[in-house]
Amino acid sequence: AVASGPAEWDGTGTTSDGHRVKVLGNVGSPADARAAADAGAEGVGLFRTEFCYLDAADEPSVAEQRAAYAAVLAPFAGKPVIVRTLDAGADKPLAFLSPEAEPNPALGVRGLRVAFDRPEVLDRQLEAIAGAAQDSGAEVSVMAPMVATAAEAAWFAERVRAAGIERAGVMIEIPAAALSAREVLDAVDFVSVGTNDLAQYTFAADRQLGAVAKLNDPWQPALLRLIKLIGDAARATGKPAGICGEAAADPLLARVLTGLGVTSLSMNAPAVRAVGASLAEVTLAQCEALAEAVLATADSAEARRTARDAGA
Numbered sequence: 001a002v003a004s005g006p007a008e009w010d011g012t013g014t015t016s017d018g019h020r021v022k023v024l025g026n027v028g029s030p031a032d033a034r035a036a037a038d039a040g041a042e043g044v045g046l047f048r049t050e051f052c053y054l055d056a057a058d059e060p061s062v063a064e065q066r067a068a069y070a071a072v073l074a075p076f077a078g079k080p081v082i083v084r085t086l087d088a089g090a091d092k093p094l095a096f097l098s099p100e101a102e103p104n105p106a107l108g109v110r111g112l113r114v115a116f117d118r119p120e121v122l123d124r125q126l127e128a129i130a131g132a133a134q135d136s137g138a139e140v141s142v143m144a145p146m147v148a149t150a151a152e153a154a155w156f157a158e159r160v161r162a163a164g165i166e167r168a169g170v171m172i173e174i175p176a177a178a179l180s181a182r183e184v185l186d187a188v189d190f191v192s193v194g195t196n197d198l199a200q201y202t203f204a205a206d207r208q209l210g211a212v213a214k215l216n217d218p219w220q221p222a223l224l225r226l227i228k229l230i231g232d233a234a235r236a237t238g239k240p241a242g243i244c245g246e247a248a249a250d251p252l253l254a255r256v257l258t259g260l261g262v263t264s265l266s267m268n269a270p271a272v273r274a275v276g277a278s279l280a281e282v283t284l285a286q287c288e289a290l291a292e293a294v295l296a297t298a299d300s301a302e303a304r305r306t307a308r309d310a311g312a
């Protein structure tokens with residue numbers, strides 16, 4: 001059974017036959033980072049840097065940013081950490097960065113799009129992240145939110161490398177990027193799937209609106225089919241593809257995602273142990289069979305039932 005009884009996990013994300021899937025933490029503050037490290041996360045798959053500045057009136061200086069990021073990275077010295085550049089938008093505003101009111105905030109100038117008009121803000125953040133990486137000793141990679149095309153991914157990767165940061169990636173949370181997963185991966189070192197936004201945009205269902213919440217179910221076969229495209233592209237290119245949306249925190253769905261070719265799962269601290277334990281109970285072949293069965297279902301209820309009935 002999944003996540004029942006005391007979770008057995010040795011702290012290294014692997015299936016029972018030794019296929020490696022890193023189990024990572026989602027963090028936004030030093031307290032989150034400590035909680036993730038204490039929970040046994042092998043690193044950080046998503047550091048939401050905008051959470052440091054939700055109350056900031058002005059753009060923090062490079063020195064201030066460097067200190068704030070280093071405090072979050074500190075518990076992960078010697079471990080991999082993916083720092084996401086500012087994901088500001090009309091729904092998650094930063095006073096110094098967000099555009100004026102937009103009719104459709106989720107479809108507006110948010111995430112990386114903000115940086116196209118003001119690249120100097122991105123460059124200052126990258127300088128601070130590079131400094132924080134040195135200060136903390138964490139193995140830092142950087143990724144951008146809300147990337148729609150391979151050209152945007154290439155533009156971002158060039159700026160990351162110019163800042164002296166070795167590894168550049170992007171989030172895949174827009175269906176166009178999922179459909180271009182191969183081209184996007186060719187432009188960067190890794191991708192990470194934001195299933196919260198990818199579901200929102202796939203189902204045209206506002207993730208903040210309770211009335212349409214049922215559509216934004218990570219077990220929806222249509223969403224999983226998009227993730228399969230990304231897993232296939234990761235296998236073809238030999239580059240990592242993680243999941244950092246809420247989907248990664250479901251121990252049973254974690255097996256399905258592993259079967260789809262995902263190489264890491266990043267989640268809030270409380271889920272780390274149960275997900276690690278769930279993967280340790282099954283082989284990669286079982287995960288792949290499970291993924292195939294779930295992809296063939298008609299809706300999220302049938303997908304869940306199919307996975308539960310598969311047992312293990």
Ligand code: PEP
Nearest residue numbers: 173194195196197244245
């Ligand atoms: C996501 O969209 O799934 C994601 C991880 O990013 P955020 O929740 O911060 O938008």
Ligand code: MG
Nearest residue numbers: 173194196197
């Ligand atoms: Mg997102």
